[in-house]
Amino acid sequence: MGMSYRRYLSGERIYGCSTCKTHLAAIHSMISRAFNGQHGRAYLFDTVVNITEGEPCERAMTTGHHTVRDIYCCKCGSTLGWKYDKAYEQSQKYKEGKFILERRLLVDVQ
Template identity: 60%
Template structure:
């Protein structure tokens, strides 16, 4: 297995892995701060980099049934959130293809 190539981001504020500082996203790609995750507050992002996606599975959530994939930091393999693949409720379709990053698992990085 070779070295992992990390993508470095530039922006007003960069969010990264709390464990290893790998960059994930920026405030420019943040869509909402009004989400909840497994560990409390979570943010919705349009674009996230430097993550590995797990297998899809159906998960009942407070807003209905969704098909999601857990996402993991590609540098340290910490689970940091999930990606929405499919929303079964028409009002939740805007989440498809978007990412949740758990506030507890990320921090602002330089």
């Protein structure tokens, strides 16, 4: 396995890891602020960078049954949220391939 390079984002507002400030997502890729995570408020993003993904697992959530993967900062390994792999209810299909980042675990880096 070769070296991995972190991506640096530019734009109006950049969210980063609260532990090490590694860039994660830009405000323009945010889909919704109306989500809840394990630690309170959370945001749904279309695109997130500089993460590693855990193994898929089945979870029963308030919006139904989903297959998700926990996501971690690629630099410090902090847990950041999760990625939706599969939604079993038709009304939740829009979440597939999208990312939840928990607000408490984020910091504005720009």
